[in-house]
Amino acid sequence: MDTLIISESFIVKEAISCLFRNTFSSSYIEATKNINTVEEKLKSLDLIFIDINEDKMKEVEVATKYKKINSKLKIIVLDLLENEKLCNKAIKLNVDGYITDLEDNDEFEYILHKIMLGKKYYDASIIQKTLSSKNLNTNDALTNRENEVVAQVAKGLNNREIAKNLSVTEFTIKKHLSSIFNKLNLKNRQDIIIRYKDGSIN
Incomplete structure (x- = not known):
């Protein structure tokens, strides 16, 4: 599985890269701070994992545009700060996963497999804050x-x-x-x- 990880944090990039290597026999894993540096590769990726903040919302918008070109592309957003505004925007952009924490490897594998099978996964704790009953x-x-x-x-x-x-x-x-x-x-x-x-x- 060809994967791109986007984060400004070195620790997050390393940790998530390690989880992907342990979970999947990925043929390609790349970690970067900015999606613009690898935009040409988005046409052939399987998954983009974005560690989000206010400044990274544009990166989500860029990534979702490529879903129209690359039908297999999945997008997962990690929001450690549980920003309701960003969650609402990301859901409207039709991201495949929105998570606020990863408690253990089993949970990470469950989320990834569900999303790669074409299903959505939005963390319940943030959804309750952003969507109506x-x-x-x-x-x-x-x-x-x-x-x-x-x-x-x-x-x-x-x-x-x-x-x-x-x-x-x-x-x-x-x-x-x-x-x-x-x-x-x-x-x-x-x-x-x-x-x-x-x-x-x-």
Whole structure:
């Protein structure tokens, strides 16, 4: 997979490059501060990973233009500052992924594989701040497994304890919680507990 990483931070470029090498047998990985220095290569890339800030929004705009030329091109944005304004712009530009943090390698692999399969991934924590509740599918019913997670959260258990009780990984529990927050338009675990106790979550 041919990948371009854009960041002003040396540490971010090195860390993300390392993750890509460990996750995929990439035939090409390049890291740069400025997309303009490699613009000709955008026509043949598989993925562009952009560490975003106010100054890098133009880089996202340039990258998304090449999606019309290069149909296989995917764009992931990393926003460590969780800037709602930038998130809204990036989503309107139809980026494939918008993430605010990477907690572990499993999460990184999950996000990458999902996006490379043609699906979108937007971090739930930032989406809740930028989109209205009707766009968050708040009327979607919880799955049986999600209801089990809700019941465990209501007991005050942490992710590790819930994962052990349900015989799944902590990463799986994080994904279930993200889905629960999205569907019910909740912000945190305390909201789940309150809704569960007042009977508004079955």
